[in-house]
Amino acid sequence: MSSHEPNPDDVLTNPGDSGLDSVLIPEAGGVGSGTEVLVLQPQTTLKLRRCRLQVTAGPDEGRSLVSDKERLRCGAHSSNDLVLAEDRAVSRHHFEILTTERGWLLVDLNSTNGTFLDGRRVERAYLSPGAQVRAGSSQLSFTPIDEEVTLEPDGEGELGGLVGESVRMRQVFALIKKIAPLDVSVIVGGETGTGKELVARAIHERSSRGKGPLVVLDCGAIPPELIESELFGHEKGAFTGAMTARPGAFERAHGGTIFLDELGELRLDLQPKLLRVLENREVRRVGGNDVLEVDCRVIAATNRDLVKEIAAGNFREDLFFRLSVIHLQLPPLRERREDIPLILKRALADPEVLARHGRKHITPEAQALLMAYDWPGNVRELVNVLSHVLAFSEGEDVLPQHLPARLRGQARELPLPFNEHLSFKDAKEQLLENFEREYVNRVLSRCEGNLSRAARESGLHRKSIERLVKKYQLDAKGMKPR
Numbered sequence: 001m002s003s004h005e006p007n008p009d010d011v012l013t014n015p016g017d018s019g020l021d022s023v024l025i026p027e028a029g030g031v032g033s034g035t036e037v038l039v040l041q042p043q044t045t046l047k048l049r050r051c052r053l054q055v056t057a058g059p060d061e062g063r064s065l066v067s068d069k070e071r072l073r074c075g076a077h078s079s080n081d082l083v084l085a086e087d088r089a090v091s092r093h094h095f096e097i098l099t100t101e102r103g104w105l106l107v108d109l110n111s112t113n114g115t116f117l118d119g120r121r122v123e124r125a126y127l128s129p130g131a132q133v134r135a136g137s138s139q140l141s142f143t144p145i146d147e148e149v150t151l152e153p154d155g156e157g158e159l160g161g162l163v164g165e166s167v168r169m170r171q172v173f174a175l176i177k178k179i180a181p182l183d184v185s186v187i188v189g190g191e192t193g194t195g196k197e198l199v200a201r202a203i204h205e206r207s208s209r210g211k212g213p214l215v216v217l218d219c220g221a222i223p224p225e226l227i228e229s230e231l232f233g234h235e236k237g238a239f240t241g242a243m244t245a246r247p248g249a250f251e252r253a254h255g256g257t258i259f260l261d262e263l264g265e266l267r268l269d270l271q272p273k274l275l276r277v278l279e280n281r282e283v284r285r286v287g288g289n290d291v292l293e294v295d296c297r298v299i300a301a302t303n304r305d306l307v308k309e310i311a312a313g314n315f316r317e318d319l320f321f322r323l324s325v326i327h328l329q330l331p332p333l334r335e336r337r338e339d340i341p342l343i344l345k346r347a348l349a350d351p352e353v354l355a356r357h358g359r360k361h362i363t364p365e366a367q368a369l370l371m372a373y374d375w376p377g378n379v380r381e382l383v384n385v386l387s388h389v390l391a392f393s394e395g396e397d398v399l400p401q402h403l404p405a406r407l408r409g410q411a412r413e414l415p416l417p418f419n420e421h422l423s424f425k426d427a428k429e430q431l432l433e434n435f436e437r438e439y440v441n442r443v444l445s446r447c448e449g450n451l452s453r454a455a456r457e458s459g460l461h462r463k464s465i466e467r468l469v470k471k472y473q474l475d476a477k478g479m480k481p482r
């Protein structure tokens with residue numbers, strides 16, 4: 001795996017930090033030593049791990065493969081990723097290359113004639129760039145390819161059910177489009193109701209597995225004693241109540257994607273079992289003897305800070321490492337309030353809503369209250385409030401009095417959002433920074449990213465606006481009308 005050179009303008013932080021969009025690029029040594037989290041800002045680059053395997057001599061000379069798979073198999077059988085069909089001395093499944101936390105691991109699959117690395121027979125060995133592998137009469141050369149992709153906010157204000165025109169959501173859309181075709185695991189973080197499941201669906205639908213199944217398993221909602229059989233399935237009579245055999249979520253997701261919601265709730269003793277499935281791509285049903293091969297992409301969601309959970313001993317670092325090839329953090333709604341009008345507009349234009357409630361209009365006063373509220377339940381809460389309002393408001397106009405009391409109460413006396421647990425100086429500094437960021441963001445959005453106009457309207461010097469834009473890494477360009 002490549003080492004990541006941070007750009008001086010990048011901000012390094014923890015994935016749990018207040019909803020910053022982030023791409024996590026695990027480094028050798030794992031979470032404790034050197035894991036970097038790169039805050040995804042406009043024009044931030046995303047590093048992708050790929051490798052090339054090329055047959056340089058032997059009957060299949062000229063064949064090659066570029067892959068981003070976590071496990072890449074090579075052999076004579078057609079089910080391998082790289083098929084050496086002509087070489088009679090190659091076994092059906094000869095060797096595989098695994099992406100591990102320490103690098104690319106070459107593993108011989110009990111081949112008849114052995115696997116050789118740089119001339120020496122090996123069972124397991126790490127590959128370095130340019131390594132020469134021999135299988136049967138074939139010589140192969142291995143090259144890691146680290147691709148850097150620049151991610152700019154997407155031009156669209158929605159993607160697969162997700163709505164949002166804020167720079168941060170459009171960055172999320174760009175990231176989804178980029179990573180969907182890659183067959184890598186993803187962890188989606190974010191508070192409850194921020195759209196983690198929608199992200200998983202969008203990734204699945206845009207991947208090569210999109211026509212296959214998407215199996216959703218909520219690790220937090222299943223009784224602890226059933227989770228193992230839900231994940232891996234069970235045979236008839238495996239435990240009291242197992243009247244019939246049942247395939248588990250992994251088996252049902254074969255050829256598609258498994259979405260493990262609330263991964264942070266998964267019991268510690270089950271975590272090694274999950275890791276084993278991910279590494280071997282095989283499951284054994286509870287009470288069963290047969291080993292079943294499963295081929296599915298894993299997307300996991302959590303609203304817990306898994307790095308903190310690892311430090312507290314509640315989550316296994318190796319499992320986290322395995323799953324977090326890409327870590328996408330969704331921002332809470334209160335940090336992208338500018339998305340609220342579009343979410344409301346889309347919801348009101350929904351044909352079902354129109355058929356049931358007719359045309360509705362949210363008055364500017366009601367919209368101001370909706371924009372001022374903090375939405376601890378995020379978009380889910382917003383959608384719920386809207387359905388409540390539609391059910392109880394008569395006439396076309398939605399007025400402030402139609403909104404739940406908690407929204408009206410908060411706007412009357414908006415508390416100063418400071419943290420009293422910090423020292424006075426630090427709390428004041430944090431409050432000021434939040435104010436600066438929010439103020440400049442709003443002025444720039446209003447002025448469609450035009451710095452001179454924003455300077456005029458705010459009474460600030462253009463240089464000061466530029467300094468603040470840089471300090472908070474705001475995307476003035478991305479605020480242009482689309």
Ligand SMILES: Nc1ncnc2c1ncn2[C@@H]1O[C@H](COP(=O)(O)OP(=O)(O)OP(=O)(O)O)[C@@H](O)[C@H]1O
Binds near residue numbers: 197
């Ligand atoms: N950006 C968005 N645009 C439109 N609707 C959204 C958006 N984000 C979430 N929603 C809606 O909010 C609700 C909750 O979304 P979802 O289940 O994906 O959230 P979640 O983060 O997985 O929640 P939880 O952590 O509680 O499982 C759904 O009704 C979904 O359609």
